[in-house]
Amino acid sequence: MKIYLDDRTLTVERGTTVAAAMLNAGVSVFRESVSGEPRAPLCGMGVCYECMVTIDGQRELSCQTLCQEGMRILTR
Numbered sequence: 001m002k003i004y005l006d007d008r009t010l011t012v013e014r015g016t017t018v019a020a021a022m023l024n025a026g027v028s029v030f031r032e033s034v035s036g037e038p039r040a041p042l043c044g045m046g047v048c049y050e051c052m053v054t055i056d057g058q059r060e061l062s063c064q065t066l067c068q069e070g071m072r073i074l075t076r
Contacts, residue, residue: 001068001069003018003068003070004070004071008025010025017066018062018066019062019065022073027040029075030053031075031076041063043063046063054073054074054075055071055072
């Protein structure tokens, strides 16, 4: 299925989390802290909130969200 990450189109398998899709695509920075520090998944189970991205207009944990056909993900 196709998902959209910033200005890229990714093809992923069903059952893939957004975090896994982003990491597989070579994304190493998911967001920036309020002080500008790069952030990426740390715990992988929804506790640390470091993997937060915007998915279809809502702030979501990428490690806990399964990819859906046509979803739009923004990192900035």
